[in-house]
Amino acid sequence: MPEIEPVADASDDSYPSLPATSWAVLGMLTFGEGLTGYDLKKWADWSIGFFYWSPSVSQIYAELKKLEAAGLAESEVVSEPGERGRRVYRITERGTRAVRNWSRAAPVEQPVLKHGLMLRLWMGHLNEPDELKKLVRSHIENMEAMRERAKLHGDHADREPAWAFSRMSLVWSERYFQAEIDLAKQVLADIDEAAERFSSVRTRDELGNPVPEVAGSWRDVEDFVLGLEQRGLEQRGLEQRERG
Numbered sequence: 001m002p003e004i005e006p007v008a009d010a011s012d013d014s015y016p017s018l019p020a021t022s023w024a025v026l027g028m029l030t031f032g033e034g035l036t037g038y039d040l041k042k043w044a045d046w047s048i049g050f051f052y053w054s055p056s057v058s059q060i061y062a063e064l065k066k067l068e069a070a071g072l073a074e075s076e077v078v079s080e081p082g083e084r085g086r087r088v089y090r091i092t093e094r095g096t097r098a099v100r101n102w103s104r105a106a107p108v109e110q111p112v113l114k115h116g117l118m119l120r121l122w123m124g125h126l127n128e129p130d131e132l133k134k135l136v137r138s139h140i141e142n143m144e145a146m147r148e149r150a151k152l153h154g155d156h157a158d159r160e161p162a163w164a165f166s167r168m169s170l171v172w173s174e175r176y177f178q179a180e181i182d183l184a185k186q187v188l189a190d191i192d193e194a195a196e197r198f199s200s201v202r203t204r205d206e207l208g209n210p211v212p213e214v215a216g217s218w219r220d221v222e223d224f225v226l227g228l229e230q231r232g233l234e235q236r237g238l239e240q241r242e243r244g
Helices: 020-028 037-045 057-069 093-105 116-122 129-157 161-198 217-243
Strands: 073-078 086-091
Touching (some): 057 073, 086 093, 116 161
């Protein structure tokens, strides 16, 4: 296990170097309850799983091990009469200070979009329009189910004031899934338009793949876009200097 940087004294605003997944687990321990690894897994499924991370039980326990080693969480075995003991985790004072500092000061990582449907559509020239539409309709059904799940959990979370910001994130998730649905419905029409334009391809290679009319034209597009971005940066810099 890599060495974890310590948290400084209580007056410090520092926090240790940990992956965001560790902070996510620690954040779930900031609601005043002791939780088992299984509890955390179930909670993640209906909270951060909608917008950030759906961990397995083994991943949860791996993160808890890191947090305990860093002194950010602690655990004890709680036994009920006639039942097997359960290891319950709680956040420490040090952990509370660290996750608060992290949530306030750490740079926010940019979202990384990995959209399986769009990858299939991007190579739509290898498929048939009707088959692509089936994929899109299936995606819409999945997003509708996710939207309803997020709504149900958001409505349930409304009963507890301590979950106000958690509920806000669930409402955002519901809106996100609706946006996915709206975009996918538009894509159904876009497929027909793309198929019609693709039908005008004049040349194909011996494998039947389309050959661009101008070889390497994607490089021209890249250069053009990079040039526009550079000019935009220069223009914004000029405007800032004029204002300053």
